[in-house]
Amino acid sequence: MSTAGADLDFDLVVLGGGSGGLAGAFRAAQHGARVALLEPGELGGTCVNVGCVPKKAMWIASELADRIALASRLGFDVPPSPGFDWAGFIADRQRYIHGIHGSYRKRLDEAGIVLMPSRGRLDDAHTVACEDGTRLRAGHILLATGARPRALGIPGGELAWSSDDFFDLCDPPGRVAMIGGGYIAVELAGVLQALGSRVDLFARSERLLSHADDELAVQLAENYRQQGVHLAFGYRLAAIERDGERLRLHDQAGAHSDAYDVVISAVGRQANTAGLGLEDAGIELDGDCNVVVDAQQRASLDHVSAVGDVTGKATLTPVAIAAARKAMDRVFGGQADARLDYEGIPTVVFAHPPLGAVGLTEAQARARHGDGAVHAYRVDFRPMAHALADRPVRSLFKLVCVGEARRVVGIHLLGEGADEILQGFAVAMKKGITLDDLHDTVAIHPTSAEELVLMR
Numbered sequence: 513m514s515t516a517g518a519d520l521d522f523d524l525v526v527l528g529g530g531s532g533g534l535a536g537a538f539r540a541a542q543h544g545a546r547v548a549l550l551e552p553g554e555l556g557g558t559c560v561n562v563g564c565v566p567k568k569a570m571w572i573a574s575e576l577a578d579r580i581a582l583a584s585r586l587g588f589d590v591p592p593s594p595g596f597d598w599a600g601f602i603a604d605r606q607r608y609i610h611g612i613h614g615s616y617r618k619r620l621d622e623a624g625i626v627l628m629p630s631r632g633r634l635d636d637a638h639t640v641a642c643e644d645g646t647r648l649r650a651g652h653i654l655l656a657t658g659a660r661p662r663a664l665g666i667p668g669g670e671l672a673w674s675s676d677d678f679f680d681l682c683d684p685p686g687r688v689a690m691i692g693g694g695y696i697a698v699e700l701a702g703v704l705q706a707l708g709s710r711v712d713l714f715a716r717s718e719r720l721l722s723h724a725d726d727e728l729a730v731q732l733a734e735n736y737r738q739q740g741v742h743l744a745f746g747y748r749l750a751a752i753e754r755d756g757e758r759l760r761l762h763d764q765a766g767a768h769s770d771a772y773d774v775v776i777s778a779v780g781r782q783a784n785t786a787g788l789g790l791e792d793a794g795i796e797l798d799g800d801c802n803v804v805v806d807a808q809q810r811a812s813l814d815h816v817s818a819v820g821d822v823t824g825k826a827t828l829t830p831v832a833i834a835a836a837r838k839a840m841d842r843v844f845g846g847q848a849d850a851r852l853d854y855e856g857i858p859t860v861v862f863a864h865p866p867l868g869a870v871g872l873t874e875a876q877a878r879a880r881h882g883d884g885a886v887h888a889y890r891v892d893f894r895p896m897a898h899a900l901a902d903r904p905v906r907s908l909f910k911l912v913c914v915g916e917a918r919r920v921v922g923i924h925l926l927g928e929g930a931d932e933i934l935q936g937f938a939v940a941m942k943k944g945i946t947l948d949d950l951h952d953t954v955a956i957h958p959t960s961a962e963e964l965v966l967m968r
């Protein structure tokens with residue numbers, strides 16, 4: 513049945529079928545709400561299509577490349593340059609992603625959620641218009657339109673690829689310039705270098721990963737240099753220019769770089785709030801065009817909530833999902849106090865090796881609690897596999913504790929397995945563990961994780 517041009521009524525209209533929008537739609541439907549969800553692209557949004565999922569797949573491939581090199585140093589008979597069928601791997605990755613789309617469609621059907629394959633905009637505070645003219649009257653609106661790569665805004669900036677374009681690659685590029693020093697630049701640089709590209713990373717900042725503990729950021733940079741990634745810090749990019757088939761960077765002092773096959777820009781993301789009619793409907797945006805929300809995801813109109821990247825707060829998939837569920841529990845589940853606790857959110861950068869963090873860095877703890885109250889513990893070691901192969905790769909684990917009781921307020925892990933180790937320790941930290949609690953726990957030997965209960 514065509515709905516074009518009709519006026520339809522729903523308890524909830526969701527804009528965006530990514531991590532936050534889908535989670536919110538499912539939770540509201542569970543509470544008995546009549547829900548419509550608008551998504552002009554593929555279901556799953558950034559995470560499933562151009563974010564966490566394809567990125568993790570590429571990271572797995574790059575970790576395998578490293579394991580093959582390790583195996584060859586440990587006596588396995590590996591050909592000198594084992595081939596990697598990049599295009600074949602991409603086909604497997606996309607088949608996996610296609611399966612996720614199918615499972616979302618099935619779940620939406622089963623939950624009775626009406627999927628509109630359309631961009632939406634607010635005609636007024638209670639009416640969402642679809643591109644075909646259909647107007648949806650909504651008791652409540654959930655804004656979950658996510659974010660997109662931030663443009664470079666310099667001459668030739670359009671010559672740079674974004675992370676979205678990276679996922680379209682069917683062949684590995686030879687020489688790559690990576691612009692940025694945050695999550696995406698670090699992850700994609702690591703993947704490309706491990707899969708055979710030669711990567712130069714240009715960061716405006718003086719170090720990698722501004723959210724990470726200083727010491728881990730320094731150790732990660734050292735590990736990247738050993739892997740052959742060239743790192744330029746304090747770099748002021750002024751322009752990108754063509755040089756035949758290749759591209760060169762120009763800095764603000766007028767110096768030009770080597771020539772690259774591909775320049776990838778990863779300089780942050782911009783909320784998708786333009787053209788949605790938000791401000792006309794009375795919804796406040798901040799100076800970066802994020803939707804302003806209170807601690808319960810309420811936008812400046814009581815019947816509008818916003819979650820995920822469109823709010824610019826802790827822009828991670830599990831955060832978007834958890835915030836959406838809490839908001840819908842509040843609106844449709846009778847849980848007036850439901851809110852997401854934004855403290856102690858664990859996160860992993862899928863670097864080589866991965867870097868996981870939860871809670872305060874040492875510097876943040878000193879600023880918050882004072883130097884005298886902070887006790888930092890660190891252990892720096894070679895994981896066994898690398899030690900066996902006599903490779904210089906090092907892990908660095910760090911605990912930040914406060915007060916006489918040595919309550920753990922920060923856990924920072926750089927090293928093999930950090931991505932899988934952190935989750936359980938993040939639970940423990942949220943429960944308020946102390947250093948003594950860690951010491952009271954028997955170690956699992958021989959592992960990297962045991963270092964966390966042995967640190968003194």
Ligand SMILES: Cc1cc2nc3c(=O)[nH]c(=O)nc-3n(C[C@H](O)[C@H](O)[C@H](O)COP(=O)(O)OP(=O)(O)OC[C@H]3O[C@@H](n4cnc5c(N)ncnc54)[C@H](O)[C@@H]3O)c2cc1C
Nearest residue numbers: 528530531532557558559563632657658820821827828829
């Ligand atoms: C390269 C990369 C790697 C990442 N890796 C990780 C990771 O490993 N772990 C992690 O936790 N996070 C990761 N993230 C972040 C994560 O992807 C986002 O935080 C998450 O996807 C945000 O979810 P969201 O629902 O807010 O937005 P999105 O998932 O972006 O969904 C928004 C949806 O809204 C739709 N939309 C836009 N405008 C409209 C409109 N007008 N009407 C209707 N629909 C609209 C879009 O098409 C999109 O599908 C990564 C991000 C990137 C870019």
Ligand SMILES: NC(=O)c1ccc[n+]([C@@H]2O[C@H](COP(=O)([O-])OP(=O)(O)OC[C@H]3O[C@@H](n4cnc5c(N)ncnc54)[C@H](O)[C@@H]3O)[C@@H](O)[C@H]2O)c1
Nearest residue numbers: 692693694695696697716717778779780781827860861862
């Ligand atoms: N593993 C994960 O969980 C994961 C992975 C990727 C992305 N993400 C999420 O997506 C967000 C966006 O990632 P991102 O890497 O784009 O952003 P980011 O905020 O992590 O890093 C942006 C980087 O760009 C630099 N920068 C900004 N403007 C610049 C300019 N004009 N020239 C040069 N450098 C400039 C900044 O100094 C910073 O190093 C992350 O903050 C994170 O929340 C998460």
